[in-house]
Amino acid sequence: MTDRHAxxxxxxxxxIREDDAEAIINALRLIKGVASVQPVVGDHQLVIAKERVREEYRAKLTALLRELS
Incomplete structure (x- = not known):
């Protein structure tokens, strides 16, 4: 049995700007089986999440560079 994708x-x-995204949203709606397309607005929570990931990569890269030297 295979998994079912929801x-x-x-x-x-x-x-991208909302007015520039209209063509992308409309194209996604044309794909067979697509019931809805809901944009995710970039807000402070998204900025925080991105910065946490960047900091994690910085820390790992720094540790790797220290290990190599």
Whole structure:
């Protein structure tokens, strides 16, 4: 038996303006089986999450560089 997919999360490489996103949203709606497309607005929580990930990578990269030297 195989798993059933209920949906997908698509992440954009950069934030885009709402008026520029209309073509992308409409294209996603054209895909067979797509019931709805809901944009995720970039807000302070998203900024915090990104900064935490960046800090984690900085710490790991720093540790690796110290280990190599």
């Amino acid at each position: 949906g997908y999360v698509v992440t954009l490489t950069d934030d």
